[in-house]
Amino acid sequence: MTTTFSRTDTSVVGRWWWTIDRLSLAALCTIMFIGCLLILAASPAVATRIGLDYFYFVKRQLVLVPPALAIMLAVSMLDMVSVRRLALVGFVGTLVLLLLVPVMGAEIKGARRWINIAGFSLQPSEFLKPTFAVVAAWLFARARARGTVLAFVPPIALWGLCAALLLAQPDLGQTVVLSAIWFTQFFLAGLPVILMVIGAVAGAAGLVMAYHTFPHVTSRINRFLDPDSGDTFQVDRSLEAFYKGGLFGQGPGEGRVKQVIPDVHADFIYAVAGEEFGMIACLIILALFSLVVLRGFAKAMRETNLFVMLAVAGLFTQFGLQAAIHMASTLHLMPTKGMTLPFISYGGSSLLAIGIGCGFALALTRKRYGRVDP
């Protein structure tokens, strides 16, 4: 591969090849490939159970993998300014869709999260996260450069708006991820420690409020804290799956967990991996995610442009947090929270949006040789 492009090749692709983080790119492609394997393992059981074609989910997911990969590669070729512009445009577009969701969204399982556009059902909140990360980074960097308190108002308002829209769906999980991105960026942008403490208290208060306001949150947290209080069916089956999988797994297709957990192809796909492919495979998946995320943070630390640092940190926070919440949920380290495992769980919107997000991150972590950023 290294011979494909000459060092002196100054075309867009040539320059891209020599400036991109090829290790992270390889890791991401591997994750996508594993995702294809696992969707093959997990989804047919779910599809037949709810009366769909055996390969219904497989087809729908695999058809979107090439576009997601293409989008990721294409976006990763953009320069910093273009990334910011694209993110801004995407963010505004997503925001419009998000506003439309309560009006024309389809209600599924008690929440309005999807919107139908030209035959595709789209989940705007997925696209909100990466574009929000870039836009918020830009606003924070600007505010930090100005150094005035007033300059911090726009990023705060931005978060308030987005969080409100997500909570209205209601989608607490996405709100938590979005808030975590924003809070991390705020923290990196010099949020005073005293305010951070206040923020943490406010966040905790928010969760307590959510606990008391949303019945499904109440029951999930209750179940986590006291397994006897309610039905812990899913997480029990999930833990059993890991245990049965052991070191090397039961073998592809030999798992049982996929037959008993309703949304296993989305929310518990890590457990399918554990049961059918074993602990070592799960550790490899974890290692790949860790590699991408930690390497991303390391790159951001070497960054000299505050916007880039904040954007990259925000994007990898999203990526890493989703992965961590998914894996921790299935392993009962935290209350069950339906969260997609990036590039692996079923979900077209998630797949494409993560592709865009990773494209942003790859674009922003490319080497910029002594160029003065605009």
Next chain:
Amino acid sequence: MTAPEAPAQAAMPQPDLATASPPARADGTGWNLVQRILRRQDRGRTPVEVGRLRLALVFGAFTVVFVAIAGQLVNVSLLGGGVEARQLVARKPAPPERGEILDRNGQLLAATLPTTSVYADPRKVLDAEDTARRLHQVFPDVPLATLVERLASERTFVYVRRNISPQQMQRVNSLGLPGVYFQEETRRLYPQGPVVSQVLGFSDVDNQGLGGVERQFNDRLRTGETIQLSLDLRVQHMLRQELITAMTRFSAIGAAGVVLDARTAEVLAMVSLPDFDPNDPGRAPDDARFNRATLGVYEMGSTFKIFNTAMGLEAGVTSMSGGYDASAPIRIGRFEINDDHAKNRWMSTPEIFKYSSNIGSAKMALDVGAAGQRQFLERLRLLQPSRLEVPEVGRPQFPKAWRPINVMTIAFGHGISVSPMMLAAATAPVVNGGFWREPTLLRRELEEVPAGEPIMSPRTSADMRRLMRLVVVEGTGRNANVDGYVTGGKTGTAEKIGAGGYQKNKRISSFVGAFPLHDPKYVVFVMLDEPKGIRETFGFATAGWVAAPTFARVVSRIGPLLGVPPVDETTPEIRQIMAVTETPRPGGQRVSQR
């Protein structure tokens, strides 16, 4: 954003900052206070440097999270962390399987088999109609409407079908229906069916013994302990078969039988007819669940003369050569005591026994007296319920006030009711040399056999063996003779008490005996409840005609099985042991001389 690496903010050429700073210094409140805090905590670092430092913290936090996930992954996958503990919380530890019940040779009498049941959680069933239809194809015996109704209910647990076959389990499994589950269950099985039913009793679906040994040893069985009984399944089988044959032949309403080891007091067989199938106890009528051998108490009639005669000999009021005048009935108050086989003359003790003389027996008992009689019967445990290991034990019935009339009737087994098991148990010491041992349904190893309580002299016991042999050789029990097994015993025919006194045609006909009498090993008791005479017995339904032959058939079958060597009774050795020396009483008359 001109120069990210700009020097500390003091020298920053930012216009905003420059214009904002002076008023901050001027009033030192509001936004500018926050701004100053912001600037102070940067400690001269550029925003990028601050971000870099803080990013290190974020890096560290994510590292910790990923390591924690890896740790939990190893913990759950390899060590099962959380899995077992949560299962323990979820359901109680499975109780041990109910213990098995074996016969003395290890034959299975009761066992617990694992079975599978299908149940559903209707809340988790996606489509009740569809699920019901698919399940109905596997279980056509469960009506579709029933399945739909159950699956559409609001409950969280409904049975689809209990005790399914592995094949059905496979079919349900491959349907892959959400909300439909399997439950491991156990089922109590009695491979011998009704053969041991009265002894075993049965147990319900909740693993609770509801009768017989199952109930008596419920606690031990529940902990998974295996109970080995003293029963010998083969002996049990033979006794039951012969009793069924006799019961059918004489159209009796019931029958009971006991085979007891005379030396160890182990119960080798215990039958009560009619019996039932413990695999399906619900279908058994009440009468079939009534244990005539232990719960039923009956006036046994002349078999009691065994105890009466032993008492007389032991008390010394008479001897083998003694006797009583039986020439006239005894009148006491409005009662009159007669002999069925009246000889109307003086009778020796062996004659009184052999011909079953009520008059002679009554006089013998009067000589011993009420207190002595009562004491002797107490020693034979005939006045207290049996301590056999089943809950169904009957309380013996006897008069509270022990008047002379009672002394006399008890002498020939009237006015006192005991269970067949009590009678058999009391016969053992009479033949085994005089030692009482508590009968048991549990197998006793040789060293576990109790020494026994001596309740009569070996001499009395030896005399009684001779007398019992005499009954079979030339008395009322000739039909109980079995060539080679030196049997002996006593017949007993008693009229059952109904409305208005004794009923002529409703009898308890029984025979209690032992074999081989030159070295007694086994006591056998058989009893028929309300037998009817047939042509072959010339219409008689008395013990000598119905019970004695049944006893003989039982002995002729179990004798070889139990390893009792047949002997030639005509050899001088046996004849001498069994000989009744009817030496004439000084000044008395020989029977034959009259």
